[in-house]
Amino acid sequence: MSSTPMQEQYQPADIERAAQSFWAAKGSFRAVEDPARQKFYCLSMFPYPSGKLHMGHVRNYTIGDVLTRHHRMKGLNVLQPMGWDAFGLPAENAAMANKVPPAKWTRDNIAYMKRQLQGLGFALDWERELATCDASYYKWNQWLFTRLFRKGLAYKKTGVVNWDPVDQTVLANEQVIEGRGWRTGAVVEKREIPMYFFRITAYAEELLSALDGLPGWPEQVKLMQKNWIGRSEGVKIGFPYELAGEKRTLWVFTTRADTLMGATFCAVAAEHPIATHAAKTNPELAAFVEECKHGAVMEAELAQIEKKGMPTGIFVTHPLTGAKLEVWVGNYVLMGYGEGAVMGVPAHDERDYAFAHKYGLAIPCVIRHPAGDGVPLPWNPAYAEHGTCMNSGKYDGLDFQQAVDAIAADLQAKGLGEKQVQWRLRDWGISRQRYWGCPIPIIHCPACGDVPVPDAELPVVLPDNLVPDGTGNPLAKLPSFYECKCPSCGRPARRETDTMDTFVDSSWYFARFASAGSTDAMVDERARYWMAVDQYIGGIEHAILHLLYSRFFQRAMRDEGLIPDIAEPFTNLLTQGMVLAESYHLDNREGRREWVHPSEVDVERDARGRITAARRRSDGAEVTYGGIGTMSKSKNNGVDPQALIEKYGADTARFFIIFASPPTHTLEWSDEGVEGSYRFLRRLWAYALKYSGRRPQSGQADRAARHEVHSILKQANYDMQRHQFNTVASACMKILNALDRLPDPANPAAAEGFSILLRLLSPITPHVCHHLWTALGFGPDIMQAPWPEPDPAALEQDEIEYVVQVNGKTRGIVRVPKSADRKAIEVSAVQSMQKYVAGQAVRKVIVVPGRLVNLVL
């Protein structure tokens, strides 16, 4: 072994620059398709280029990098690419604030953030970089859109949006604050406008059933998707009525057809034709309908508003009894869900129960439920449980399934109902009345209607020099963009000015990385090698929408003949927790809350280390602890990764973020913790220095040390495989502690142990491990070294420790020879516990092999 002289001090800046140059010169991270090798496609969710990296990014990409480097050393052919989710609202907001076009702002941000990612030493193949605002990328959004449009999988219908009447513009949900526009303060209205939708519901059944074929996804995420798709079996029921002399039917869907005999009213959405009709002659109702149309579009808000209703004076006929039921308008009925109407069964539905009590409607009990035969106040959840029918005429005595079957059959015979499967999942509205996004490739022709832009004219390029002003989409004010000729008839036509939801961009970028730069196809044959993504990593906040849309897109692409044998884009999914930080504030003279950055706060502690007071360093003002929460500008508690990297180096930042918490947990930031990680890397350096000065020695390796190192390694490999990287980091610390304790640093166990340590640690802190590996003469490139595996011989032990319990309480330990049988273990356990046994009979002895003995007295 040869070794080169080492510097006394650990100087991360030099080491990291040198390691990064080494990797760049060697092209270490370039991914090349090789059918002879097993591939591993590792992908972290690409970032929105908001300006600079935040801790969530650093965490996400460090987790991905640990996995990437580990699999590389395991011998797999690894692809880890990076790109930019570059379209979106923040660029428009920045443009308004700074009068800079979103394109320029975005490109500048990308350039800065790319340098940051490179400085962190991530093993990324930059040759595959993409930005969704590149016309070469979004061209294929448009291309696929036109294909789906021709198949009817993309179609136009109306959708509800938030409308700011002052700025005359559509607002995103986050731009509506307490029902008012964020810039104007005007009360927001609901407005129905034409939009394009993707028919994701056509894939509902497959998206649901295929979840069972995803063992590599967290159960939690699969359950959320399952509930979101929301398959329910029920019955579609028709209530006939007459309106303006015309015979019509009000259709409702219910999963509780067994309660139909208890229906006492129907409720419709404010937008329902019955409501509109009745409002014409009823000013009070018209006012109520108008009220319902204001306010929340968001389901979360809708679900919490007080349930209100008003009768329409229009009656429908009960399909089985012929009774007249009045139709109400309810503010809780959604037009976009089902038929926009529900039947009201007050006795067996909590919402209907409250509604009926409020408006004095009858509440007949028709199900014998676990709490009895009546439904006295207050509401009891048992009222909604399944039971046998009562007060239901010919259906009395039937159980849930029998009643549903019988009622569905009777309805079907009358042509007033049938069994139906309903989905909670709605089609995906992709139109956005915004500038900074991918133009929807449609031309509106007065003669031919909506005509998709022909392939030869794609992409429809977004002009990149506009600055939005908050009063609607600037594209709609730009004749040079929207004036065009109909591709079909050649007459003057108008180009669509809406752009696509940015979720469209991010629904297939993973496939594009696998075909980077392809000019004549959305994806090419290289995608067949790399897809699907073997390991996808990203925030739990994307558990439903992004992941579901991507699963839909992969199928839509499959059915276009692209990557035909792959339906699921992500084989394994790791959902990381958020990064949180402490916050502190003081209330100033005007009573306004002033947030003080945690780094500006000095904390006083008692003898035990408990916090007793906190003061601002600059002036000693007492500040209040504001609890732990997401890092945000408004709370002034963001930690800038760049400052951290400059102070301690990338390896310390990476180590701390891995060590502080398991990847799936939320991570609470602490500056003190960073110091501890830096200390560990300095200790590692100091040990390497000591080690490099050793005299080469042969002879017997220290058996105890080998046993310890290999036991730790065994556990660490298990933890690595289950993605619990924080304990892998702990394992590295433990190995260093063990090596440091060796009485003779020149013992052969030290060389072996240190070589294991460097390789185990290298995915987490690649720069320092790369440096030490070559400096100490272990080899030319640690990334080419094999992943360490424990030696079974080193794991063997002559004696085994047993925990001894008496009546389930731990009282001591006995050591027995490895060869001891059950009887011998029992005897030594009883002997060691004479003090507790003291002549009493031992009634039972439980022996857990290799672990524990419990004496039951």
Place this chain on the structure above:
RNA sequence: GCCGGAAUGGCGGAAUUGGUAGACGCAGCGGACUCAAAAUCCGCCGCCCCUAAAGCGUGUGGGUUCGAGUCCCACUUCCGGCACCA
């Protein structure tokens, strides 16, 4: 409101299937080195208690078990999502 999670010392966390609760680290306390400080090294560190023994202890209240942080039931608080933030 609905759906999905989480809760363990002063703090982050560990405990593979029910089997020594608190690994590893941070903070704190005591000591060594130093003119001093930083850095480094050594020791202590769940609560109760003068100490030891005993006892108590994994958000709360019940239960199952020889044995529960881990399983079951009921609850509390916090976090994520709810379809136009990404």
